[in-house]
Amino acid sequence: MTASTTDTPRGWQRELAAVLDAFVVRRNGEVDFDRAGLAACRRGLSKKPMDVPAMFQYIAPVSLAVPAQYGPRAQARVEAATHYTLALYAFHQQSQNTRMHQRSGSRPGTSVGRAAARLHQALKNTSPEGVDRRFLAATTADSLEEVVGHLRVLVPQLRQHAIAMDYLALAADLEAWPDPERRARIRRRWGLDYRWQPRTEDDQDDTLQSDS
16 A cells, blocks of 8 residues: 555655756856756657656656655656646746746745736736736646646746746645645635735845846
8 A cells, every 4th residue: 555645745846956956057157057958848848747758867866756655646746747847947947047946045935826926017007917817727727737738828928027936836736736625725825826916126026036
């Protein structure tokens, strides 16, 4: 009998954090990014988990961090969450010189809901209704593939406005998404974050800063 897969241990998230950090490199004393690695991960946008051999080197250490007693289903969930997280991050980071994965030390950084709220604010004089529709579609998605599909449409807009997101937190949410109870909690949190409004200029601009 395998252990319960309701709440997979967090060791895999530490491994994923290391993978995300490894995409930041220094060349001639300047912060840069592993462009080849990011390009490989972008190919995962239109592929199923573990269908892109070039991504194995990034997914394998994360997958292997799931204790064996939690069983293959838990490992498959982590692999899927890691695959889609890396693909979306690589898409977000494309052509950007500022890091688009943002985290506040050991605390979660900008969630999907808060990133979408910042995008809505950035587009308030043009077409914020489109953000409303896409965000609502994402939060009401039932399958992992469906929510990722809606996020894939939001990410280029976030990139255009240099709005970063916490991709480690996203991975945790995607790993939990197949579970109805955990998905309901994530939807509530994203919804509350989407209604958040920056109170100061610093609040509004902190996603523009690199944490590398």
